[in-house]
Amino acid sequence: MSTTATPTAEQAPTPTRIRRxxxxxxxxxxxxxxxxxxxxxxxxxxxxxxxxxxxxxxxxxxxxxxxxxxxxxxxxxxxxxxxxxxxxxxxxxxxxxxxxxxxxxxxxxxxxxxxxxxxxxxxxxxxxxxxxxxxxxxxxxxxxxxxxxxxxxxxxxxxxxxxxxxxxxxxxxxxxxxxxxxxxxxxxxxxxxxxxxxxxxxxxxxxxxxxxxxRAVRLPRAATTAPAVPSGASLDVDGITPYVTPNTDFYRIDTALRVPSIDPADWTLRIHGAVDREVELTWDELLALPLQEHMATLSCVSNEVGGDLIGNALWLGYPIRELLARAGVQDGADMVLSRSIDGFSAGTPLDVLQDEGTAALLAIGMNGEPLPAEHGFPVRMVVPGLFGYVSATKWVTELEVTRFADAQGYWTPRGWSERGPVKLESRIDTPRGGTSLTAGQQVAVAGVAWQPHTGVKAVQVRFDDGEWQDAELADSVSADTWRQWVLRWTPEAGSHTIRVRAVSADGQVQTSVERQPAPNGATGWHTVQVSAG
Structure with missing residues (x-):
């Protein structure tokens, strides 16, 4: 007869313990x-x-x-x-x-x-x-x-x-x-x-x-200063957009996931391509040039009708046309491809950059201080009259003179047009859509209108299906900036539709045709709905 051995205490498995x-x-x-x-x-x-x-x-x-x-x-x-x-x-x-x-x-x-x-x-x-x-x-x-x-x-x-x-x-x-x-x-x-x-x-x-x-940068005094902002450029209306946009409120649209960090001492600009001679410019050389001030309104092509992707600022910089003249542009070129340190590029019409009447600047200052990092410090491009996607290259380090037939900016192969002139637009800042007003009490209907480099000569407002009425226009520094406008209105009880349109300095009336921003900017009349009781 066989027996099964029973393990002793010494033979039985014992648990282990983790030390500490x-x-x-x-x-x-x-x-x-x-x-x-x-x-x-x-x-x-x-x-x-x-x-x-x-x-x-x-x-x-x-x-x-x-x-x-x-x-x-x-x-x-x-x-x-x-x-x-x-x-x-x-x-x-x-x-x-x-x-x-x-x-x-x-x-x-x-x-x-x-x-x-x-x-x-x-x-x-x-x-x-x-x-x-x-x-x-x-x-x-x-x-x-x-x-x-x-x-x-x-x-x-x-x-x-x-x-x-x-x-x-x-x-x-x-x-x-x-x-x-x-x-x-x-x-x-x-x-x-x-x-x-x-x-x-x-x-x-x-x-x-x-x-x-x-913070260590001290901007040099401009050789050519901008005209002073007229006292009549700012209307005393609650809710209206300021004539000059503070740097902290200025819109920012770019492709940089992280804002580039550039020491001005390390910055250079290279001008090459279809030129007689390549030009390289350092930060110190740029500061030594006779700089110019110019106030200009910039806007993004992605701005919807009535949107806020637009701002007006005083810029300090050097005319790009002078740098192109130094390089000697060759015949046949029609575009300048600017490149940013972060890889962005923009194709700008050469004739615009060479135009003496267009203050296209290689800018280093914004509203009296060095460019904020998110707005292109140390150097960016500012070109009045063109949407930013074809002109306003931030953190710019390169200008290549070329042709539209040979090169494309960042957004062109992505479905946006090659050239991006800013369209005639107007916006109602106040009252905002959905506002409840007091019937029989006068209210200021006000906002801004713009077509940089052309200018605005009139703004008209229509209430419901009534006649267009001329608004009061504020002054402006130049045609390159937007203009504030206001119309006093006493609403009757009920719901109302307010529309606005602008007339450019050359007589063009803002179109009512509604188009989306792509491929070259939104169009249509800004419209808001309000009620009075």
Missing amino acids: PALLAAVCGVIAIAAFLAVAEFGALLLGGAGSPLVAVGSAVIDLAPPAAKDVMVGLFGTGDKIALFVLMAVITAAVSAGAGVLERARPPFGALVLAAGAVLALVAVTTRSGSGTWDGAPTVLGVAAAIVVLRVLLRRLRRWEAAAAVPSASPRPAATERRAFLVWSATAAAAAIVLGGASRAGTAAMQAAAAAR
């Missing part, structure tokens, strides 16, 4: 906060350097720190006080995030809530900074979402490893497999955070360097 699981959870927390910083800084980079939680929190600490603390930091670290601040912030952040990892392992979701609370503080710092924009908080939100995801994924792998190690088994293979998976996931997340964060900070640092270079 809390320490591993703390590491998960540190990796999660690294993911937060990497994603947030990358998001800030896409926003042109705005919205960085690292910079915002550091600035907030500096602003809120008592003078005694600042004195101690300066006394201890001298000019390295800001570096010391960031090191101290890193240590504190790592400690808190490590604790969040330990807490999340023991009592989820409290660790994730700690990260979320820290993100809220960072969000407050970002959104309360001077000059913060609507989207500046987005990088912080994306960053904390990434951090929570990374923390939970890594802790899930850690728990699986712990579970496998706790099960009695004759083979250590299941626990070893889960251990390897945890280490691979952790190492991958950490490496990705380091690479993305490092690249983002390098890009942001370049932006900050370019911003510092811009």
